[in-house]
Amino acid sequence: MTNKKGKKEDSVRERLDVLGREMTTQSILFHQAIAESAGLSGTDHKFIDLFFQHGSMTAGKLANLTGLTTGATTGVIDRLEKKQLVRRERNPNDRRQVLVVLNEKEAQEKIGPAFKHMQEGLESLYQGFSESDLAIVEEFMIRTITFYKTQIEQIKSNR
Amino acid sequence: MTNKKGKKEDSVRERLDVLGREMTTQSILFHQAIAESAGLSGTDHKFIDLFFQHGSMTAGKLANLTGLTTGATTGVIDRLEKKQLVRRERNPNDRRQVLVVLNEKEAQEKIGPAFKHMQEGLESLYQGFSESDLAIVEEFMIRTITFYKTQIEQIKSNR
Numbered sequence: 001m002t003n004k005k006g007k008k009e010d011s012v013r014e015r016l017d018v019l020g021r022e023m024t025t026q027s028i029l030f031h032q033a034i035a036e037s038a039g040l041s042g043t044d045h046k047f048i049d050l051f052f053q054h055g056s057m058t059a060g061k062l063a064n065l066t067g068l069t070t071g072a073t074t075g076v077i078d079r080l081e082k083k084q085l086v087r088r089e090r091n092p093n094d095r096r097q098v099l100v101v102l103n104e105k106e107a108q109e110k111i112g113p114a115f116k117h118m119q120e121g122l123e124s125l126y127q128g129f130s131e132s133d134l135a136i137v138e139e140f141m142i143r144t145i146t147f148y149k150t151q152i153e154q155i156k157s158n159r
Numbered sequence: 160m161t162n163k164k165g166k167k168e169d170s171v172r173e174r175l176d177v178l179g180r181e182m183t184t185q186s187i188l189f190h191q192a193i194a195e196s197a198g199l200s201g202t203d204h205k206f207i208d209l210f211f212q213h214g215s216m217t218a219g220k221l222a223n224l225t226g227l228t229t230g231a232t233t234g235v236i237d238r239l240e241k242k243q244l245v246r247r248e249r250n251p252n253d254r255r256q257v258l259v260v261l262n263e264k265e266a267q268e269k270i271g272p273a274f275k276h277m278q279e280g281l282e283s284l285y286q287g288f289s290e291s292d293l294a295i296v297e298e299f300m301i302r303t304i305t306f307y308k309t310q311i312e313q314i315k316s317n318r
Contacts, residue, residue, distance in 0.1 A: 012293045013285055019300040021212060024190070026307035027183045028205070029226050033314040036226075046187070053180060067188050067195075117313050125306045126172055129299065134171045136292045137299045141178040147284045148185035154276050155192040 020144075038110045040083075043068075047076055048085060048111065051102035056089075058099060067152075085110065179303075197269045199242075202227075206235055207244060207270065210261035215248075217258060226311075244269065 028042075035045030043066075050065055051057075057065075063073040077100055080086045085107050091097040126134070187201075194204030202225075209224055210216075216224075222232040236259055239245045244266050250256040285293070 012290060012297065013281075016285075016293060016297055016300065017281070018212075019297065019304065021208065023300055023304055023307075024183075024186045025205070025209070025212075025224075026304050026311070028187065030307045030311055030314075031183070032226050033311045037314050037317065046184070049180065050184070053177075053184075065184075067191050117317075118310060121306050121310055121313075122172075122176070125302050126175075129295075131171060133295045133299075134175060136288075136295050138171060138175055138178065140288065140292075140296045141175065141182055143284050145178065145182055145185050147280050148182075148189045151277060151280055152185070152189055152192045155196050158196065158276075 034111065037113075040110070043076055044080060044083075044085075045111070047080060048102065048107050051086070051100075051107070056099045056101040058097060062100065193270065196272075199269070202235055203239060203242075203244075204270070206239060207261065207266050210245070210259075210266070215258045215260040217256060221259065 031045055031049075032042045035042050038045065040048075046066070047062065050062065054061075054065070059070065059073055059077060062068075062077070063070045066073065068076070077086060077088070081088065084103060086100050086102055089099050089101050091099045129137070190204055190208075191201045194201050197204065199207075205225070206221065209221065213220075213224070218229065218232055218236060221227075221236070222229045225232065227235070236245060236247070240247065243262055245259050245261055248258050248260050250258045288296070
């Protein structure tokens with residue numbers, strides 16, 4: 001999927017395209033490696049990360065966030081519950097609703113060690129970038145996230 | 160995993176940390192959505208993407224790039240071969256070696272449609288960024304990739 005138009009002004013964008021895909025690949029491999037080191041599957045680990053990001057939520061919201069079917073989502077929750085990494089609880093504000101709640105202490109213990117190294121690595125990642133450089137990176141990330149969300153919407157509506 | 164030191168200069172970094180994780184989540188969901196729309200699993204799709212990035216390669220190299228066991232890698236190759244998306248071929252330069260080769264036409268036909276929309280979306284992603292802005296983003300991406308690779312090495316060596 002290389003742009004072969006040969007336009008000079010495309011070159012930085014072509015490189016970003018290649019780098020973006022490589023970054024995705026490496027981030028997936030990174031999450032897989034952390035998951036494996038904690039004795040979890042990649043999906044299990046991604047679920048736990050979602051709880052850290054979004055807090056307690058219903059199985060429906062989890063299915064929505066992950067794009068998995070509700071059946072597959074229930075399976076993952078069951079597995080995480082067996083490992084005591086999450087629990088099911090009635091929503092105190094709406095007793096008809098069941099929330100899946102992260103057992104934070106257990107999850108931190110399982111995944112924490114791999115993240116300790118990460119914090120050290122992050123220091124050198126940011127080194128040499130000014131505040132205004134990082135603001136550009138931030139804007140680009142926000143746009144990329146919007147881009148992905150829009151694409152996902154389009155792909156799903158085209159089915 | 161919020162930094163609670165409360166230093167003011169950490170705030171952009173904290174936001175980048177959160178955005179980075181959200182970006183990973185959305186990129187995974189994006190690839191899953193493309194894969195699903197083409198009737199493939201996320202892993203199948205990632206394998207095909209690797210062929211587009213790296214060209215033909217041995218099963219061993221694929222296992223290496225994906226972090227899967229050689230057994231699991233063979234399983235994915237078998238599945239892709241049955242779908243006529245890849246074929247196995249002797250390396251013409253080294254007859255002892257078997258290469259896995261992408262059937263580009265078939266793969267493009269299966270995955271192409273979802274990527275057509277993507278090209279349009281990419282236009283608006285880059286809009287408003289100068290060449291020098293994009294150079295900063297490029298540098299940041301290169302560092303992020305190196306960061307992931309280093310982290311993966313460390314996690315694997317700590318097992």
